[in-house]
Every structure is written in structure tokens, then in C-alpha cells.
Amino acid sequence: DAGVIQSPRHEVTEMGQEVTLRCKPISGHDYLFWYRQTMMRGLELLIYFNNNVPIDDSGMPEDRFSAKMPNASFSNLKIQPSEPRDSAVYFCASSFITTYEQYFGPGTRLTVT
Amino acid sequence: EDQVTQSPEALRLQEGESSSLNCSYTVSGLRGLFWYRQDPGKGPEFLFTLYSAGEEKEKERLKATLTKKESFLHITAPKPEDSATYLCAVLGGTSYGKLTFGQGTILTVHP
Numbered sequence: 001d002a003g004v005i006q007s008p009r010h011e012v013t014e015m016g017q018e019v020t021l022r023c024k025p026i027s028g029h030d031y032l033f034w035y036r037q038t039m040m041r042g043l044e045l046l047i048y049f050n051n052n053v054p055i056d057d058s059g060m061p062e063d064r065f066s067a068k069m070p071n072a073s074f075s076n077l078k079i080q081p082s083e084p085r086d087s088a089v090y091f092c093a094s095s096f097i098t099t100y101e102q103y104f105g106p107g108t109r110l111t112v113t
Numbered sequence: 114e115d116q117v118t119q120s121p122e123a124l125r126l127q128e129g130e131s132s133s134l135n136c137s138y139t140v141s142g143l144r145g146l147f148w149y150r151q152d153p154g155k156g157p158e159f160l161f162t163l164y165s166a167g168e169e170k171e172k173e174r175l176k177a178t179l180t181k182k183e184s185f186l187h188i189t190a191p192k193p194e195d196s197a198t199y200l201c202a203v204l205g206g207t208s209y210g211k212l213t214f215g216q217g218t219i220l221t222v223h224p
Binding site: 004030031033042043045048050055056091093095097099100101102103104105106107 | 144145147149155156157158159162200204209210211212214216217
């Protein structure tokens with residue numbers, strides 16, 4: 001298996017622009033997670049899905065953030081409008097419901113200027 | 114609310130100098146404790162899952178152990194390539210599939 005795939009790997013955008021991050025989980029995994037990592041706050045869970053249904057979005061910082069999982073093979077995280085404080089590395093991870101071991105993608109490094 | 118505290122925040126070792134990293138946790142009904150390794154610019158890489166007190170798992174120079182309150186990651190005769198951030202996470206009884214992560218320990222092994 002190719003593992004969790006994320007795109008783009010790097011994104012540089014200007015404040016106010018819409019940003020879309022994409023994730024393809026490992027085939028057959030039941031859970032999909034979106035995290036944000038910064039030096040100051042460490043690894044923060046934003047939202048997670050079980051069988052494509054959002055379970056907990058309490059980590060989404062503001063209404064500017066939204067995430068969808070239209071099918072078992074794809075999820076996206078949108079930020080609209082983006083702000084400089086959104087600059088971080090965003091990770092997607094997936095896991096089986098039986099073992100809960102999360103496997104992470106390589107991340108998207110977002111820079112908002 | 115599940116909580117995880119890792120210590121020390123950073124650890125510097127000489128090559129061959131064995132040591133341990135600590136992960137203390139409070140959780141309602143532990144269903145699993147997970148160790149990850151993260152290299153700069155990469156996503157966390159899964160290492161081990163421990164399910165119950167007394168359990169141990171080994172991988173190369175790493176051995177993870179678990180008690181009812183904490184877990185240790187023992188590093189025996191480390192090499193420079195073991196340098197990374199090591200993350201600990203727990204899965205509690207009411208968390209569905211959600212892991213609670215600690216802040217990590219930055220390990221640097223000097224040749």
C-alpha cells in the first residue's frame with residue numbers, strides 16, 4: 001500500500017485566499033483524522049471521521065475551517081479565508097477500527113503571508 | 114479528559130549511552146498506548162502499541178514498557194540515526210478512535 005497520500009506538500013498563499021488540502025487514506029481504513037502541528041501548540045486534532053461521517057469537529061478553530069469526506073478514498077480540509085496564524089503543517093492520518101493505530105501522511109506545509 | 118505528559122522535553126545522548134523516555138498518562142479505561150517517531154519534515158511514524166500493564170514490545174534498539182500510570186521507551190546503545198522526536202499517545206475508553214498525544218521528547222544522539 002502507498003500509505004496515506006496528501007497534496008499539496010507545500011502551499012504558500014496570501015491572506016484572504018481559500019486553501020484546500022487533500023488526503024487519500026489507506027484503503028480499508030475506517031477512521032480519518034486531520035491534525036495541525038506547530039512548534040507552540042504541538043499536534044492538535046482538528047476533526048475526525050468514521051466511515052465518512054464526521055464524529056468530532058471540536059478541534060476546528062473557527063468557522064473558516066471546514067472538512068468533508070465525500071467517500072472512503074478522499075477527504076479535504078478547506079480554510080476560507082486564510083490568515084497568517086493558520087500557517088502550520090497539516091497532517092492527515094487513518095486507522096482501522098480494530099487496532100486504532102494511526103498512520104500519518106507526509107503533511108502539507110501551509111504558509112499564509 | 115485524557116491527559117499525556119512526556120519527559121524530558123529534550124534529551125541529548127552520546128552514541129552508545131542508553132537512556133529512557135517517560136510518558137505519564139491519565140485516562141478513563143486505557144484501551145491502548147501508542148509510541149510514534151517523528152523525523153523533521155515528516156509525519157509521525159508508528160512504532161508500538163501497548164494494551165495492558167506489564168506488556169513490553171521491542172524493535173531494534175527500542176523497548177517500550179507499560180504500567181498503570183506510565184510508559185517508558187528505553188533506548189539501548191543509541192546511534193545518531195535514532196535522533197528524532199518521540200511521541201506518546203493514549204486511547205481512552207470513551208474516545209472512539211481519537212488519540213490524545215503528548216508534546217513529545219526531542220532526542221539527539223551525538224556521534
